[in-house]
Amino acid sequence: MSKKFKSGFVGIVGRPNVGKSTLMNHLIGQKIAITSGKPQTTRNQIRTVYTCKEGQIIFLDTPGIHKAENKLGEYMDDVAYETLSQVDVILWLVEPTSFSGAGEKFIASKLKLTGKPVILVMNKVDTVDKSKVPEYMQLYRKLYPFDEIIPVSALRSVNLDSVLEAIFEHLPEGPMYYDEETVTDQTQRTIAAEIIREKALRCLKEEVPHGIAVEILSMKERVRSGSSADENIIWDIDAVIITEKDSHKGIIIGKGGSMLKRIATQSRIAIEEMMDAKVNLKVFVKVRKDWRDNAGILRNLGYDPKQIR
16 A cells, blocks of 8 residues: 555534535535434434545544533534544534624634644535625634635535545545445444434424434344345334424324325335335334433433433
8 A cells, every 4th residue: 555545534513504414425425424404413423434546534424513402412512522532634614604603613612622634614605606705714714724715515516626635635644444345334224214314304394393313123134035136135124203292293193194104205215225125114103202301212322321411
């Protein structure tokens, strides 16, 4: 392996709903992290891997930094801050704006403590007047001495090559941490649960707040009767959507089960694409009151107990 091969860990941080997961998905060229129009969609640290002849980047997508209102929110903030200590380079993702508030100043104060190279990625520049972008970039220069500032559109994959080039510029020489075929450390079970949560968020829109979670109860592979060919493999998946209120359960199920069927159908199609196999998906709904403030339930859902206060 060439001595000039570079590798390292890159943290993606920012406020909720600025497009962190969309950026990561488009940088690696494959959807791993779920996205929605609602803030705080990402709850755990998600690792994805980009490998090329220049080197290997391990991206760490994090929950949006925000004012925590429950134990889940506290956990999400802890995950985001912990990421800053684990990485070689930090991408701070922001939206183009002429205003910076207490949230931006708070993030900048955290970044100053890391001593790591910080690249500001100004996302969604396709949604504003291009002549205003330099003004917005100057605003952020006053907040922090960035190593680089790069305007992009993650959704449209505009200028993402410049982001990768900037990252490799600041990464150290290092080994290949993952084989060339690896794109994430997330298990199929975890990704399946996240896909169902994404489809629920998208289908429910504003009808149910963010107080839902998804747990995979069972996930088993079998061969259809009378065949042993790979194309006849089918996965049986039982999942439960967890919500906080009885009234929300009715909304998730919908009239005659219509909403739950819609969520399950969209989820099944996406999971089949992810697994490249047929899927038999059954989705149920359960009420667990105030689950976002229940440390035991949070642990059962896979949130690191060491980071739950």
